[in-house]
Amino acid sequence: MAISAETIRQLHPYEKRILQTLEHLMRTHSWVPLDLLRRSVGFSEAETRYRLGSLLEKGMVRYDVVPYEGYCLTFLGYDTLALLSLSRKGTITALGPLVGEGKESVVYEALAIGRVALKCHHVGQRSFQSVRSSRDYIGEKSHCPWIFASRTSAEREFEALTRLSPRVRVPFPIGRNRNVVVMEYIDGRNLHRVTVPDPGDVLADVLDQVARALAAGVIHADLSEFNVMLDAGGVVLIDWPQWIPPDHPNADQILAHDVETIVRYFTRKYGIRADPREELAWVRG
Numbered sequence: 001m002a003i004s005a006e007t008i009r010q011l012h013p014y015e016k017r018i019l020q021t022l023e024h025l026m027r028t029h030s031w032v033p034l035d036l037l038r039r040s041v042g043f044s045e046a047e048t049r050y051r052l053g054s055l056l057e058k059g060m061v062r063y064d065v066v067p068y069e070g071y072c073l074t075f076l077g078y079d080t081l082a083l084l085s086l087s088r089k090g091t092i093t094a095l096g097p098l099v100g101e102g103k104e105s106v107v108y109e110a111l112a113i114g115r116v117a118l119k120c121h122h123v124g125q126r127s128f129q130s131v132r133s134s135r136d137y138i139g140e141k142s143h144c145p146w147i148f149a150s151r152t153s154a155e156r157e158f159e160a161l162t163r164l165s166p167r168v169r170v171p172f173p174i175g176r177n178r179n180v181v182v183m184e185y186i187d188g189r190n191l192h193r194v195t196v197p198d199p200g201d202v203l204a205d206v207l208d209q210v211a212r213a214l215a216a217g218v219i220h221a222d223l224s225e226f227n228v229m230l231d232a233g234g235v236v237l238i239d240w241p242q243w244i245p246p247d248h249p250n251a252d253q254i255l256a257h258d259v260e261t262i263v264r265y266f267t268r269k270y271g272i273r274a275d276p277r278e279e280l281a282w283v284r285g
């Protein structure tokens with residue numbers, strides 16, 4: 001389910017209060033008991049149940065009755081809290097349509113000073129366990145690991161964009177709240193969706209951006225044709241939450257893998273003859 005500006009506008013102040021209170025109580029409870037929630041918001045049981053019913057319908061909360069009646073936020077509920085904060089602060093003024101949906105995020109178009117992209121990080125959407133093994137920054141104990149992991153993922157992506165912009169062509173970072181990163185909207189297409197007339201130049205442009213990022217202390221670590229966009233100014237590298245610094249113990253292997261993945265893509269699709277090892281040596285300078 002996607003969020004719409006309409007759903008957010010129609011939220012009753014009591015529903016917002018319940019979302020905020022649930023978030024707070026989820027620091028100590030993975031499922032918040034109904035009675036605790038009711039006492040914390042200060043509504044009658046009937047009022048609490050009525051508002052929860054409406055939030056359930058909107059897909060912003062979930063509930064379970066075993067081992068006790070408890071409620072928790074969904075990704076949609078958590079995204080909503082972030083969007084409410086961003087709009088209160090004036091970082092965004094209007095929410096637009098969904099523009100991309102990845103394994104662990106949903107991306108919306110929105111308005112701020114101009115057109116922006118909102119990336120809502122959803123880490124642990126499918127299975128938290130499998131994510132835990134592949135992303136090593138989910139270390140801290142939390143009653144609600146997906147909230148912690150999604151917020152950390154957004155923080156990491158925002159940090160990379162801040163370090164890289166504008167020396168490397170990445171979306172310019174504008175703001176962050178909870179698990180949501182607000183960044184420049186790239187008016188272009190994903191590399192894997194287009195056939196370019198000058199593949200050699202595009203590959204050289206990607207490798208140039210990789211070299212600049214390395215010089216700025218950032219290795220992408222998930223580079224592929226899916227995370228490269230093309231706009232009027234050339235290539236733009238996107239999707240940075242898993243970046244690592246060059247002094248990471250596996251930095252050499254990870255950088256080599258990034259370069260190999262992108263070079264092999266150009267060889268497979270366009271028949272470009274390039275040796276990943278030579279390109280890697282060039283990137284390292």
Ligand SMILES: Nc1ncnc2c1ncn2[C@@H]1O[C@H](COP(=O)(O)OP(=O)(O)OP(=O)(O)O)[C@@H](O)[C@H]1O
Nearest residue numbers: 099100101102103104105107117171184185186239
């Ligand atoms: N700044 C942006 N401007 C325009 N479109 C964007 C922007 N950022 C992302 N997108 C679109 O949304 C899609 C998903 O974004 P992104 O690759 O960052 O996340 P992801 O693929 O979900 O990440 P993960 O690796 O966790 O699955 C992109 O492929 C792209 O089409």
Ligand SMILES: [Mg+2]
Nearest residue numbers: 102226227239
């Ligand atoms: Mg991606």
